[in-house]
Amino acid sequence: MVKGSNMLTAPELIDTHAHLDFPEFTDRIPAVIQRARQAGVSRIVTIGIDIETSRKASLIALENEEVYASAGIHPHAAGILAPRELELLEEIASRIKVVAVGEIGLDYYRDMQPRRVQVECFRRQMELAVKIAKPVIFHIREAWDDFFEIASEFAPCLPPSVMHCFSGDWGIARRCLDSGFYLSIPGVVTFNKALALQEVAKKAPFERLLVETDSPYLAPVPFRGKTNEPALVLHTARKVAQCRDESLEKVAAHTTRNALSVFGIHPPPKKQKDAKEPFASF
Numbered sequence: 277m278v279k280g281s282n283m284l285t286a287p288e289l290i291d292t293h294a295h296l297d298f299p300e301f302t303d304r305i306p307a308v309i310q311r312a313r314q315a316g317v318s319r320i321v322t323i324g325i326d327i328e329t330s331r332k333a334s335l336i337a338l339e340n341e342e343v344y345a346s347a348g349i350h351p352h353a354a355g356i357l358a359p360r361e362l363e364l365l366e367e368i369a370s371r372i373k374v375v376a377v378g379e380i381g382l383d384y385y386r387d388m389q390p391r392r393v394q395v396e397c398f399r400r401q402m403e404l405a406v407k408i409a410k411p412v413i414f415h416i417r418e419a420w421d422d423f424f425e426i427a428s429e430f431a432p433c434l435p436p437s438v439m440h441c442f443s444g445d446w447g448i449a450r451r452c453l454d455s456g457f458y459l460s461i462p463g464v465v466t467f468n469k470a471l472a473l474q475e476v477a478k479k480a481p482f483e484r485l486l487v488e489t490d491s492p493y494l495a496p497v498p499f500r501g502k503t504n505e506p507a508l509v510l511h512t513a514r515k516v517a518q519c520r521d522e523s524l525e526k527v528a529a530h531t532t533r534n535a536l537s538v539f540g541i542h543p544p545p546k547k548q549k550d551a552k553e554p555f556a557s558f
């Protein structure tokens with residue numbers, strides 16, 4: 277190994293969950309992507325939370341080589357899911373570079389929609405994911421029993437899916453892993469008091485770990501309270517490495533491979549200025 281040869285080369289990472297369409301990033305997306313690249317973040321999945329943001333996410337993905345999108349209706353917006361919205365969502369979720377249905381799920385912590393409405397909205401979108409054979413990005417807070425009951429119904433036909441911003445303890449993590457899901461570790465793992473999440477980051481098998489920012493929220497230490505952005509996923513990966521007593525490179529290699537696999541992203545085309553865009557003909 278040549279000494280110092282990789283001093284400036286950050287290992288490759290993928291931020292599996294960001295909200296690049298949020299107002300915090302208006303007119304700043306190119307700079308945000310540029311900083312991400314400098315931090316080794318080669319790809320970003322930007323997430324829809326309703327019809328409009330899913331549409332924006334898919335457009336941001338088309339405009340930026342490094343960005344992929346998901347389309348879904350968040351439990352906070354569950355009330356909007358009428359048949360017409362489901363049709364619109366299917367159209368967006370089926371687009372090129374839209375790699376998942378999400379974020380969808382149940383949020384009994386905030387309870388911004390009646391629980392039966394959340395459950396109904398979640399089920400319809402699970403059916404959609406099965407229909408179009410795309411993985412799901414789950415948002416689950418304090419709703420584990422209902423979640424596992426519904427998930428087990430769909431598990432046999434659902435592609436491997438992702439528990440985003442994992443917030444449970446090791447017992448819940450175990451159940452997620454047994455169900456075949458990936459655990460996406462957020463910047464919260466860097467917080468001093470996040471001992472349960474640090475335990476999960478330590479014990480979960482490398483084959484099922486992902487890292488994410490949930491930008492613009494939940495910035496990791498030492499940026500806590502500031503606007504989060506994909507470049508900062510590096511701090512989360514570092515903390516995961518520290519929890520496992522492993523190198524950052526190893527965490528990066530596994531989480532990146534997992535993200536490519538779960539979202540069906542192929543290695544990017546070689547950077548040639550006049551190379552044809554692979555999606556230009558669709």
Ligand SMILES: [Zn+2]
Binds near residue numbers: 379440441
């Ligand atoms: Zn979420």
Ligand SMILES: [Zn+2]
Binds near residue numbers: 490
């Ligand atoms: Zn989110």
